Amino acid sequence: xxxxxxxxxxxxxxxxxxxxxxxxxxxxxxxxxxxxxxxxxxxxxxxxxxxxxxxxxxxxxxxxxxxxxxxxxxxxxxxxxxxxxxxxxxxxxxxxxxxxxxxxxxxxxxxxxxxxxxxxxxxxxxxxxxxxxxxxxxxxxxxxxxxxxxxxxxxxxxxxxxxxxxxxxxxxxxxxxxxxxxxxxxxxxxxxxxxxxxxxxxxxxxxxxxxxxxxxxxxxxxxxxxxxxxxxxxxxxxxxxxxxxx
Amino acid sequence: xxxxxxxxxxxxxxxxxxxxxxxxxxxxxxxxxxxxxxxxxxxxxxxxxxxxxxxxxxxxxxxxxxxxxxxxxxxxxxxxxxxxxxxxxxxxxxxxxxxxxxxxxxxxxxxxxxxxxxxxxxxxxxxxxxxxxxxxxxxxxxxxxxxxxxxxxxxxxxxxxxxxxxxxxxxxxxxxxxxxxxxxxxxxxxxxxxxxxxxxxxxxxxxxxxxxxxxxxxxxxxxxxxxxxxxxxxxxxxxxxxxxxxxxxxxxxxxxxxxxxxxxxxxxxxxxxxxxxxxxxxxxxxxxxxxxxxxxxxxxxxxxx
Numbered sequence: 438x439x440x441x442x443x444x445x446x447x448x449x450x451x452x453x454x455x456x457x458x459x460x461x462x463x464x465x466x467x468x469x470x471x472x473x474x475x476x477x478x479x480x481x482x483x484x485x486x487x488x489x490x491x492x493x494x495x496x497x498x499x500x501x502x503x504x505x506x507x508x509x510x511x512x513x514x515x516x517x518x519x520x521x522x523x524x525x526x527x528x529x530x531x532x533x534x535x536x537x538x539x540x541x542x543x544x545x546x547x548x549x550x551x552x553x554x555x556x557x558x559x560x561x562x563x564x565x566x567x568x569x570x571x572x573x574x575x576x577x578x579x580x581x582x583x584x585x586x587x588x589x590x591x592x593x594x595x596x597x598x599x600x601x602x603x604x605x606x607x608x609x610x611x612x613x614x615x616x617x618x619x620x621x622x623x624x625x626x627x628x629x630x631x632x633x634x635x636x637x638x639x640x641x642x643x644x645x646x647x648x649x650x651x652x653x654x655x656x657x658x659x660x661x662x663x664x665x666x667x668x669x670x671x672x673x674x675x676x677x678x679x680x681x682x683x
Numbered sequence: 684x685x686x687x688x689x690x691x692x693x694x695x696x697x698x699x700x701x702x703x704x705x706x707x708x709x710x711x712x713x714x715x716x717x718x719x720x721x722x723x724x725x726x727x728x729x730x731x732x733x734x735x736x737x738x739x740x741x742x743x744x745x746x747x748x749x750x751x752x753x754x755x756x757x758x759x760x761x762x763x764x765x766x767x768x769x770x771x772x773x774x775x776x777x778x779x780x781x782x783x784x785x786x787x788x789x790x791x792x793x794x795x796x797x798x799x800x801x802x803x804x805x806x807x808x809x810x811x812x813x814x815x816x817x818x819x820x821x822x823x824x825x826x827x828x829x830x831x832x833x834x835x836x837x838x839x840x841x842x843x844x845x846x847x848x849x850x851x852x853x854x855x856x857x858x859x860x861x862x863x864x865x866x867x868x869x870x871x872x873x874x875x876x877x878x879x880x881x882x883x884x885x886x887x888x889x890x891x892x893x894x895x896x897x898x899x900x901x902x903x904x905x906x907x908x909x910x911x912x913x914x915x916x917x918x919x920x921x922x923x924x925x926x927x928x929x930x931x932x933x934x935x936x937x938x939x940x941x942x943x944x945x946x947x948x949x950x951x952x953x954x955x956x957x958x959x960x961x962x963x964x965x966x967x968x969x970x971x972x973x974x975x976x977x978x979x980x981x982x983x984x985x986x987x988x
Contacts, residue, residue: 516901527900
């Protein structure tokens with residue numbers, strides 16, 4: 438589904454790599470948490486999967502495509518198989534809930550009939566069927582994030598990328614979002630979620646990949662936010678150091 | 684569905700940027716009007732050349748009593764000398780270039796002078812014998828005038844051999860200069876127009892950067908993202924070009940046909956409405972292509988991240 442082979446990412450302005458020789462594989466149907474301090478490379482990882490950036494070194498395969506050689510012309514078509522959710526929702530303020538979700542389908546050329554069927558379905562799934570005519574500013578944060586999730590999954594993507602989707606939400610609302618993401622995952626969609634929310638990670642008991650300074654320091658099935666296995670504890674210290682030096 | 688969406692996006696962009704769009708329209712309007720005027724001037728030159736070059740003759744002026752220039756020695760050209768010129772004109776060497784020739788004697792020259800230059804200040808002093816007798820030669824191909832000049836100007840009794848096209852070339856020179864000036868102005872204005880369109884499109888893209896970001900994220904093709912912006916630029920430029928086309932037609936209709944035809948002697952060949960209608964599509968295509976190119980360029984640079 439997603440495979441990184443010794444991937445490094447360097448930004449020109451920064452001598453320290455955002456990702457340093459990262460190799461990993463994420464399988465179909467997995468639910469993966471990406472944890473680590475700010476600047477540890479989580480967002481770079483997601484941007485690389487989305488092919489918003491190209492790696493400086495190494496190969497990335499996503500959904501059978503080698504992203505390093507994928508031509509820019511084909512990138513849009515590749516992205517149609519991915520859904521993305523952000524901390525700041527990124528909804529269009531002048532469009533209603535329905536239109537925000539429909540917009541995704543319109544711009545990739547789906548028919549009116551398909552949109553009329555798919556959008557109410559997905560809004561029902563995220564629990565917003567009664568609010569299709571509202572504008573984003575009339576909704577709570579949790580509801581706005583549900584709209585964003587609906588927009589991300591309306592095209593039935595194989596992979597859902599979520600960059601701190603609960604970062605702006607209170608714990609109870611976050612819980613609702615996680616339940617929704619879990620349901621989406623049960624439907625067969627691979628979910629990769631970058632987060633700082635220890636409570637959620639600990640409670641969900643899913644695969645956890647921890648990044649520090651652009652390197653994978655932990656890849657644990659059914660892990661928690663803090664590692665349970667002893668020897669790697671020291672890396673936690675290294676992480677704190679790394680953050681302090683930023 | 685998709686077509687409607689693209690058109691809707693373009694229309695909303697135009698609405699949001701209305702003041703920039705108006706300036707694009709005006710600048711394209713003015714610049715293309717200059718382009719059109721330059722093309723009309725060139726057409727006018729072609730028209731006049733076609734008309735006059737056919738009528739332009741090579742004049743072989745013969746000596747008069749008063750002249751000492753050329754091969755003259757203040758003696759009237761004798762009958763033998765005239766016969767020699769005539770023999771040369773009918774010889775096989777020259778006859779192949781010549782369509783016909785006429786002899787213009789003093790009286791005829793005086794008549795013509797009185798007809799065309801009667802209001803000049805020295806008309807009253809001129810007497811028939813002061814005017815050169817001449818052979819007026821019509822050539823099959825006016826560009827062969829040099830052959831005639833070369834073979835006749837050496838003959839005794841010939842004052843000079845003149846290709847009348849030279850007089851026309853001065854007029855064409857002036858018209859040419861005018862049309863190059865118009866083209867120069869047009870190029871400057873077109874550069875302004877292109878830059879203005881690029882700026883407008885970038886502003887428009889900036890005001891829609893949220894949508895653009897989401898479009899890119901969900902996999903809208905680049906073409907789909909670009910098209911509304913390009914349409915926006917092309918639409919504004921097309922209005923400008925159509926206005927310019929209208930202005931060109933109006934200039935020909937009211938100024939050239941309405942004013943110049945009455946103000947100038949009727950022999951002047953002037954361009955007509957047909958020529959103007961020929962220029963209009965050129966302007967519209969030029970405006971559209973330039974706008975599409977600059978808008979495409981502008982949005983392309985915006986899309987690259």
